[in-house]
Amino acid sequence: MTPMTTRRETRAGHARPTGKRAMVGRLSWGLADQAASSMSNFAVGIYVARSLGPAAFGAFSLAWVTYGVVLNVSRGLATDPLVVRFSGVPDASWRSAAARSSGTALGVGATIGAACLLAGLALGGSVGPAFAVLGVVLPGLLLQDAWRFAFFAAGTGRKAFVNDLVWGVALVPALVAAAQVGSVAAFVLAWGVSGAVAAGHGCFQSGIRPRMSGARGWLREQRDLGYRYLVENVSLSGASQLRAYGLGVIVGVSAVGAVRGAELLLGPFLALLMGLSLVTVPEAARVLRRAPHQLGRFCLLLGGGQAVAALLWGGALLLVPDRLGELVLGSVWHSASQLIVPVTFSVTGAGLGTGAAAGLRALGAARRSLRSQLFASTCYVGGGLGGAAVAGTAGSAWGVATATVCGSAVWWLQLRSALRERHRNPIPEVRTS
Numbered sequence: 001m002t003p004m005t006t007r008r009e010t011r012a013g014h015a016r017p018t019g020k021r022a023m024v025g026r027l028s029w030g031l032a033d034q035a036a037s038s039m040s041n042f043a044v045g046i047y048v049a050r051s052l053g054p055a056a057f058g059a060f061s062l063a064w065v066t067y068g069v070v071l072n073v074s075r076g077l078a079t080d081p082l083v084v085r086f087s088g089v090p091d092a093s094w095r096s097a098a099a100r101s102s103g104t105a106l107g108v109g110a111t112i113g114a115a116c117l118l119a120g121l122a123l124g125g126s127v128g129p130a131f132a133v134l135g136v137v138l139p140g141l142l143l144q145d146a147w148r149f150a151f152f153a154a155g156t157g158r159k160a161f162v163n164d165l166v167w168g169v170a171l172v173p174a175l176v177a178a179a180q181v182g183s184v185a186a187f188v189l190a191w192g193v194s195g196a197v198a199a200g201h202g203c204f205q206s207g208i209r210p211r212m213s214g215a216r217g218w219l220r221e222q223r224d225l226g227y228r229y230l231v232e233n234v235s236l237s238g239a240s241q242l243r244a245y246g247l248g249v250i251v252g253v254s255a256v257g258a259v260r261g262a263e264l265l266l267g268p269f270l271a272l273l274m275g276l277s278l279v280t281v282p283e284a285a286r287v288l289r290r291a292p293h294q295l296g297r298f299c300l301l302l303g304g305g306q307a308v309a310a311l312l313w314g315g316a317l318l319l320v321p322d323r324l325g326e327l328v329l330g331s332v333w334h335s336a337s338q339l340i341v342p343v344t345f346s347v348t349g350a351g352l353g354t355g356a357a358a359g360l361r362a363l364g365a366a367r368r369s370l371r372s373q374l375f376a377s378t379c380y381v382g383g384g385l386g387g388a389a390v391a392g393t394a395g396s397a398w399g400v401a402t403a404t405v406c407g408s409a410v411w412w413l414q415l416r417s418a419l420r421e422r423h424r425n426p427i428p429e430v431r432t433s
Helices: 003-052 054-085 091-123 127-153 157-181 184-206 212-221 223-250 253-265 267-274 280-290 292-317 322-337 340-363 366-424
Strands: none
Touching: 003 054, 003 157, 003 184, 003 253, 003 322, 054 091, 054 127, 054 184, 054 223, 054 253, 054 280, 054 340, 091 127, 091 212, 127 157, 127 184, 157 184, 212 223, 223 253, 223 366, 253 322, 253 340, 253 366, 280 292, 280 340, 292 340, 292 366, 340 366
């Protein structure tokens, strides 16, 4: 063994732990950020549920579900391509991409927000004002989400965590003020304005001004991924929206509130699943570049860990006494508590599937991920509405649980095929520097 070999091996020995420590650090900030986001979403849902009651909370939930659809439109067009193609690249490339990506998110918010405003003014009732206010606050909400994706693509998850903390702090006085008004629209406004405060702070943190003028060029450059991710994301959130609207028609608006209340009890995991690509897709992309043979194992550990955690959390919820549940959810608790078991299985299946989804995103296998998501979304709508028609709210929850487990199996089959395909036809890496 020569001195040169010894030094080389020593350097390699130090490099591997350093790389692992860096990965653990990025994942830790991701978990911290998701914890902050989860707590904010959980606090909003609980506070609104206790303040408004089942029917009005159902109206608020419809606005929330609609926001989820628009958020996924923005992610598909603006930030998912950013995460896949600009994670771990030189700073100049990241800054240029982040400016155009955030500008695209802002443009999506302004365009769809105008449509929501008009729809809300036309609807009237308790739902109409909520949608009108949602249209006003959408640009700020989508910009805040875009900064989170951009920070994780750059490997600076700490900034995303701080940004979510800013949103959480701004929420406190906003919710207190909304409670004085006591309307659904007031709570939507409080939630949206506090998000806009965090979006403004994101501009300060990054030192980047969103370039709406670059949105057209961004969409053109990323169209091979962006439009497929758009369809994939919208099919996911659109299925949730169709199920919510259909449940409201078949069973009643209070049933929507009951389902949302049960989902709130599993809020930490649902929020983690919604923002999963924030952390795991950039990390999976790094694993693919540095050790491609480890990608499948990484995805399995990721999905399996989430599934086990969801089962443990759901099991703990079954032990919550009614008195404590009523303290948290108020009058929504009684109907929501009956759905804990099926909703837990639903989140468990989704958690397992997101591990495979992260792998397909990192591979850039947009066709396979789109195929998987369309199948899962079709099952979700069919199970949710078919179950509602047969057995009401509980039937809808069990139908969704069954559909989610079936969808997860398809995600893993597609990832296995994609990994085999890559092994047979390896694609040379494109160096960014």
